[in-house]
Amino acid sequence: MILETIGVCKRFGGLKAVNEVSLQVEEGQIYGLIGPNGAGKTTLLNTIAGVHPPEAGKVFFKGQDITGLRADKICHIGMARTFQIVHSFPNMSVLENVMVGSVFGSRRPVDKPAKKAAEMLNFVEFPLSHDTLAGNLNTIQLKRLELARALATNCKLLLLDEVAAGLTPGELIDLTILIRKIRDNGTSIIMVEHLMKLIMDVCDKIAVLCFGEKIAEGTPQETIENQKVLEAYLGTKYVL
Ligand SMILES: Nc1ncnc2c1ncn2[C@@H]1O[C@H](COP(=O)(O)OP(=O)(O)O)[C@@H](O)[C@H]1O
Ligand SMILES: [Mg+2]
Structure with missing residues (x-):
């Protein structure tokens, strides 16, 4: 296992942005995180990468407890991330x-x-x-x-936050190929994404967040057939 979170919580004032989220990402996996706007996806990535420490719960990376470690230290031991808004x-x-x-x-x-x-x-x-x-x-x-x-x-683990936003369909195909190439080169990936086509094409496993909680997890196919996911996120008439 490359990454494990156990019961991770992060609040902003009275808001539970991430509420007891536990995930397990295997080495070599592309793991997708989906859910409505404001579900806590970016916040969860931030607690994993050390941008802000979780108030409760644990984060293990390559078997090491990294809970509360600073972002630069976590980067030094092999975790990198991209941002929803590109910083160059x-x-x-x-x-x-x-x-x-x-x-x-x-x-x-x-x-x-x-x-x-x-x-x-x-x-x-x-x-x-x-x-x-x-x-x-x-x-x-x-x-x-x-x-x-x-x-x-x-990095051995790469966190991608909505990396496909703003791309044309052709560019999306190129990005899909590149994401697979990164994984095949030995980097596991956790990706937050709205574009279900990309998620379905590249992810081995998906977790769905809604109001800070993980409401479902499974293969892409299992997830889009899950009634809770259809109701909370994809809509009851979801067709791929
Ligand atoms: N720095 C912050 N201060 C206060 N509230 C925040 C902050 N970051 C995120 N939030 C709130 O936490 C919730 C989850 O946000 P976020 O993790 O960005 O969701 P997502 O990435 O799934 O759209 C939202 O209600 C958002 O307004
Ligand atoms: Mg976000």
Whole structure:
């Protein structure tokens, strides 16, 4: 098992944004998290990645209790994440942006960070010159940049938050292929996603959150047939 949460809770004032959520993600899995807006998906990723510690419950990564560990420490032991809103350094080149990932993502000084960054850009099939300024990229190019930067930290687990938002159908196919390639290269993935087509195409297992609680879990097929999920999220007339 690469990641386990046991009874994780996170409140904002009186609101239970994440309420006793337990998940188990196996090594090599692509694990999807779905649910309505405000269900607590991003908050759950934040408690896993150390952005804010859970008030109750435990998080284990590669068998190690990481509950309450700071985000940079969690990154150093092999967990990376992308954000719903892409954060890049617009006045830096694409290569420099990825170098930030390789330099800050590791505990020790990195040998040849530019070489590593270039390798990661090639891995994500970045289509433009590596000295292009990040501020000049379109949506899919920014997503590739963000993935390269996350992978440059040598992560074993990658958390993706709505990485498909804003893509065209063609770009979505490219992203699907890239997500599988990342997994096949040895990185497990937890992805929050609204696009059911992407979820159904790539995920081995899905959990559904609703008002902070996990209401269902299973294979993609089991999940879309689950009555609770249809009522809470997909709608009773859901057709793939
Ligand atoms: N930093 C915060 N401060 C206060 N409330 C928050 C904060 N972040 C999220 N929330 C609230 O927690 C709930 C879950 O939010 P979020 O995890 O972003 O949901 P999702 O990603 O599933 O759309 C929402 O009601 C949201 O308004
Ligand atoms: Mg969110």
